[in-house]
Amino acid sequence: MVASKKAASAKVDRSNDNDPTSSHPTGFDGPIDLQSELIDTTEVDGVLARKMALVNAAIDEIGMTPFQWTLFFLNGFGYAVDSLLVVCQSIAQPSATQEFGNPSKYVAGISLASQIGLLVGAAFWGFSADVIGRKLAFNTSLFVCAAFVLIAGGMPNYISFSAMVAIYSAGAGGNYILDATNFLEFLPMSHAWLVTFLSVWWAIGYTIAGLLAWAFLSNFSCESDAMECTAADNMGWRYLHFTCGGLVLVLSVIRLFAVRMVQTPKWLTSQNRDEELYLILLNLSEKYKRPFSLTLEKLQSQGRVLHTEKSVPILEMIQTTLSGLLGPIIAGFLVERRWFGRRGTLAVGAAITTVLQLGYTQIRTPAQNVGISAAITATSNIYYGTIYAYTPEILPSAHRATGYGLCVVLNRVGGIVGVLVGSYANVETTVPLWICAGLYGTLVFTSLLLPFESRGKRTI
Numbered sequence: 001m002v003a004s005k006k007a008a009s010a011k012v013d014r015s016n017d018n019d020p021t022s023s024h025p026t027g028f029d030g031p032i033d034l035q036s037e038l039i040d041t042t043e044v045d046g047v048l049a050r051k052m053a054l055v056n057a058a059i060d061e062i063g064m065t066p067f068q069w070t071l072f073f074l075n076g077f078g079y080a081v082d083s084l085l086v087v088c089q090s091i092a093q094p095s096a097t098q099e100f101g102n103p104s105k106y107v108a109g110i111s112l113a114s115q116i117g118l119l120v121g122a123a124f125w126g127f128s129a130d131v132i133g134r135k136l137a138f139n140t141s142l143f144v145c146a147a148f149v150l151i152a153g154g155m156p157n158y159i160s161f162s163a164m165v166a167i168y169s170a171g172a173g174g175n176y177i178l179d180a181t182n183f184l185e186f187l188p189m190s191h192a193w194l195v196t197f198l199s200v201w202w203a204i205g206y207t208i209a210g211l212l213a214w215a216f217l218s219n220f221s222c223e224s225d226a227m228e229c230t231a232a233d234n235m236g237w238r239y240l241h242f243t244c245g246g247l248v249l250v251l252s253v254i255r256l257f258a259v260r261m262v263q264t265p266k267w268l269t270s271q272n273r274d275e276e277l278y279l280i281l282l283n284l285s286e287k288y289k290r291p292f293s294l295t296l297e298k299l300q301s302q303g304r305v306l307h308t309e310k311s312v313p314i315l316e317m318i319q320t321t322l323s324g325l326l327g328p329i330i331a332g333f334l335v336e337r338r339w340f341g342r343r344g345t346l347a348v349g350a351a352i353t354t355v356l357q358l359g360y361t362q363i364r365t366p367a368q369n370v371g372i373s374a375a376i377t378a379t380s381n382i383y384y385g386t387i388y389a390y391t392p393e394i395l396p397s398a399h400r401a402t403g404y405g406l407c408v409v410l411n412r413v414g415g416i417v418g419v420l421v422g423s424y425a426n427v428e429t430t431v432p433l434w435i436c437a438g439l440y441g442t443l444v445f446t447s448l449l450l451p452f453e454s455r456g457k458r459t460i
Contacts, residue, residue, distance in 0.1 A: 047303040051269050056458040058281050058294040060188045065288040068186050070259050075183040076198055077251040078175035080205030081145055085172045087209035088244045089114045089165045092237035095221050099234045100158035109162050111419045117166035119412030121173020126405015134182045135263050142252035144171030146245050153241030177404045180392045185264035189458045197332035199385030203324035216240045270398030274299045323374035327381020335386060341455035342390045346447035349383030350440050357437035361430040393454040
C-alpha cells in the first residue's frame with residue numbers, strides 16, 4: 001500500500017503548501033483547527049497536537065473508503081474470535097472435567113486458566129502495540145489463537161488442556177484491543193460510530209460457538225450420569241476445538257491476505273515517522289481517487305513530537321446469545337444521537353441492565369430465566385459495545401493500546417475474581433445478583449460523570 005518515495009516527492013512538489021495559488025481547505029493552508037480534537041494536548045506537546053489535527057483533517061478529507069470497510073470485517077474477525085474462544089472453553093469445561101476429573105475440588109481450573117490467559121494477553125498485546133506498532137500484532141494474534149486451539153483439542157489430561165486454554169486465551173486476549181485501536185485510527189470522524197458497532201462481531205462469535213457446541217456436544221458427549229467417561233465416548237468438546245481452531249485459522253489467513261496491512265497514521269505521527277504516514281494517506285487517496293491536500297512539508301514544518309517512548313443448556317444459551325446481537329446495533333444508533341452520545345449510551349445500557357438484574361432475583365420459571373437472561377445480554381452489550389469503543393477514542397495514539405490494555409487487564413482481573421467467587425462463595429442465594437445490580441447502578445452515575453464526550457470529536 002505504501003508508495004515509493006519518488007512518487008511522494010512528486011506529489012509534494014505538485015501540491016506545495018507554500019504555493020499561494022493552492023486551494024487547500026482550512027486547516028492545511030491556514031491556521032490549524034484544534035477545536036474539533038477530543039483532547040487538547042497543546043500544553044503537553046503542541047507539535048503532536050498540530051500534527052494530529054492535520055492527520056485527522058486529511059483522514060476526514062479522504063473519507064470512508066473500501067479500505068476502511070474491509071477493515072471493519074477484518075478487525076471484526078478479532079472481536080468474533082475473542083468471544084468464540086471464551087465460549088468455546090466455557091462450554092467444553094464440563095465435558096473435559098467429566099473425562100479427566102478436576103485436580104481441585106473447589107476451583108474451576110479451566111475457567112481460571114482462560115481468565116489468566118486473557119489478562120496476560122491484554123497486557124502483552126496492549127503494551128507491545130504501542131511499542132512496535134499495530135501491524136505485527138494485527139497479523140500474528142489470530143495465528144497464535146488458531147494454533148493452540150487446535151492443539152488444545154488433542155490434549156490428554158486436565159492440566160495440559162488448561163495450559164493450552166491459557167495460551168490461546170492469551171492470543172485472544174488482545175484481539176479487541178488491537179482491533180478497536182487499529183480500526184479507529186483509520187476512521188474519519190463521520191464514521192467513528194462504527195467502532196461501537198464493531199461489537200456486533202463479538203455477538204456473532206459466541207453465537208457461532210453456541211451453534212457448534214449444540215451440534216457436537218449434543219451428539220458426541222458422555223451422558224451426565226455416566227460412571228465412566230472415555231475419550232472415545234466424549235469427542236464433542238474436541239470436535240468443538242478442532243472446528244473453532246480451523247475457523248480461526250481461516251480467518252487469520254483471510255486477514256493476512258485480504259489487505260496489505262500498514263501501521264496506522266496516528267501511531268506513526270506519535271513516533272515522528274511523518275514520511276511513512278504521509279505515503280500511506282497519499283496512497284489511500286490515489287487508490288480510491290479521493291481528495292488529499294496535506295503535504296509532507298506542512299506536516300514536517302510543525303517540528304518533532306516529544307515523548308515518543310516505546311511504550312445454561314445449549315439451546316437456551318443460543319437463544320440468549322442471539323439476543324446479544326441487538327445490543328451493539330442499539331448502541332451504534334444511540335452513540336451518534338445528540339441527547340445520548342457515548343456517555344448517555346453507557347448510562348442507558350447500565351441503567352436498563354440494573355433494572356433487569358433486579359428483576360432476575362424474582363424469576364420463578366425456566367421461561368422467565370431465558371427471557372430475562374436474553375434481555376440482560378442485549379442491554380449489557382449496549383454498555384460493553386460502547387465502553388470498548390469509547391475507551392480507545394479518548395486515549396492519545398501514542399499510548400492508546402497501552403491504556404486500553406490496562407483497562408482490559410482490570411476487566412480480566414474482575415473475570416478471575418468472578419471465577420474464584422463462584423468457586424468458594426455461596427451462589428445459591430440472590431445476594432450476588434443484588435451486588436451485580438448495585439455495581440451496574442453505580443456505572444450509571446460514573447458514565448454520566450466521565451469528563452469527555454467523544455461524539456463529534458476527532459481522536460488523536
